[in-house]
Amino acid sequence: MSMLTRRLLIAATAALAFASHAVAQDKSIVVASTTSTQDSGLFGHILPMFKARTGIDVKVVAQGTGQALDTGRRGDADVVFVHAKPAEEKFVSEGFGIRRHPVMYNDFILIGPKSDPAGIKGSKDIVAALSAIKAKGADFISRGDKSGTHQAELNLWKIAGIDIAKDKGPWYKEIGQGMGAALNTASASNAYVLADRGTWLSFKNRGDLGIAVEGDKRLFNQYGVMLVNPEKHPSVKKDLGQHFIDWLVSSEGQKAIADYKINGEQLFYPNASDSGA
Amino acid sequence: MPDGPSALQLVLSGDPALFAIVRLSLYVSLSAVALAALIGIPLGAWIALTRFPGRQGVIVLLNALMGLPPVVVGLAVYLALSRSGPLGAFGLLFTPSAMIVAQTVLVTPIIAALTRQTIEDLWIEYRDELTAMNLGPLGRVMALIWDARFSLVTALLAGFGRAAAEVGAIIIVGGNIEGFTRTMTTAIALETSKGDLPLAVGLGLVLISIVIVVNALAWSMRRAGERLAG
Amino acid sequence: MRAPSSELPIQFHGVTVTAGGVTILDDIALTLASGPPTVLIGPNGSGKSTLLRLAMGLLAPSRGRVTWGGLELVPPLKRAIVFQRPAMLRRSAAANLRFALRAAGIPHAEHARRIAELLELVGLHALADRAARRLSGGEQQRLALARALARDPAVLFLDEPTASLDPIATKAVEDIIRTVSERNIKVVMATHDLGEARRLAGEIIMLHRGRIVETGAAASFLDAPQTAEARAFLAGELLI
Structure with missing residues (x-):
């Protein structure tokens, strides 16, 4: 980069800073x-x-x-x-x-397709539900983004006695994105997904998804x-x-x-x- | 708000929040294009007219930088503007100014590379005349930029298209703050993540319409100018 | 602001130009002095354009020296050239002239008057606001002449100024050249049109394969050429 360009960049940055300082007064x-x-x-x-x-x-x-x-x-x-x-x-x-x-x-809720391939619908036991998902190899979408929800999900697998890093199969898909994207993905592929209730309630692209598990204290x-x-x-x-x-x-x-x-x-x-x- | 309004309803009802978003999008992208033009046009013209070692490499690099991934630029600008970064003292992160900086970085190589190509072609045509007129380097650059102005409009439009369309950089450095740094593209990303796909698509159509209008305006200006100046 | 006649004579001292191993001009010795037009003739590729570029100062010799009024490296303040295919700036005819006036350092206050004069001289006053690149070939050639004259030159170089023009346009250009010459501006032009050489030349220099074959006053050269090459060229034979 030329000297001139660098100077221009610095000048432009300073000008922008000046402008935004004026805004930052409020x-x-x-x-x-x-x-x-x-x-x-x-x-x-x-x-x-x-x-x-x-x-x-x-x-x-x-x-x-x-x-x-x-x-x-x-x-x-x-x-x-x-x-x-x-x-x-x-x-x-x-x-x-x-x-x-x-x-x-x-609270978190476990969302899943209406067809309920893992047979867990209506359960109040998240640990048993996750074990069933793994046993049946039902599709599961994980945020995979180190978010609070992701960390809560990992913790629940641990409580269920499942070392997800080792035990995950093709049924377990980490998408590395936000809650909405995870719900969109689950909706498109009829998979289970752990979500917070707030996002779920305001989510509009539900497709065939519904609440599978809720009410477990461990989901708070x-x-x-x-x-x-x-x-x-x-x-x-x-x-x-x-x-x-x-x-x-x-x-x-x-x-x-x-x-x-x-x-x-x-x-x-x-x-x-x-x-x- | 589970049953929010559609984008069409927002447009038809003159929704002030939507217009604020449109205004911010235009402000950010047009400012970035203006800054990028101030940097990229002289830079491109300088590369076109100067012979120096490694020039071919610089041209290849510049052309490659036209495809800079926005998310990488966003991350780099984020790290630079963060309070913990070298330019942190300016307090620009999560402001429209940060988005302008990021888009300027994205757009400058496009304008510089296209300017370089345009000016170099024109220089081949003008070289003898301008040399015979004993014009200095500055006079040459000014004459070439002025006479290439209609082609340079296309370069600016390419830059604007890039800026208006990208979301990866501004969502990182702007933070998609409602009423402050939310633009058309970050709003579309947000509505998509909220699963409101019809609203997202509607906003996308609004964005495309705006880009078409800006291009149509620039194109008709170019046509009118060319008729006058050939 | 006509400079003291520092431009003339233009002298070539053993000038050779090579490019990519090919010799374009070979050991040229030549003096261009004030007076009626000097016309360079010779077949295509004989080195006419290169010689004009050297004399203009656009090109440095590979060997030998070019001097203007005895000095080397004189900036082209009082020289102007019209190329065979002049590049029209993407502006109006008048703006092309204004650009040249500004480049020549003519004070801004004089621009309007000079532009009007120059357009009048080349007969383009009605087309002042027309985009230069939309002018016809002959009009462009005349505008290029006016643009060169805007520099108020002591020497004007013309490279095939009427090539590809129809007879009417050719006559218009030649009339301008005559007027220019009468104003004591030294004209040096290249042409391969012998009729044009006959109509305009005071002195003729014939080039062939990068060498000067023969020079002389126009009348004697055209009527009684001394060399075999000149005779063949004048007879319309292909010179190889």
């Missing part, structure tokens, strides 16, 4: 969160209330839990709002987040929120970010979460007061 924070919260429509419901109350714009970047935590680790978000408790605790213990607050839970999916450590990244908007966290766990925020429904069905259950969650 109050806004970046929240790295998960595709499941975004795709479920929860943010569309609660963020306008938060904005009305505080005047703060919340910009949600929806990623897999692993990528969202990495975004926080790099200092590119002010708040991280995800669902993979062990990974969150590691994030805090490494000093990237200040403190983890439990916010709410929803806890969400936590953390402020990115401003000592690691001085650019973090500490006060605005803390404001958002405080609101989420306040009675007002918790009520807003509980009030979000699709077709009359509640998606997320607030539990900020449960310190062990």
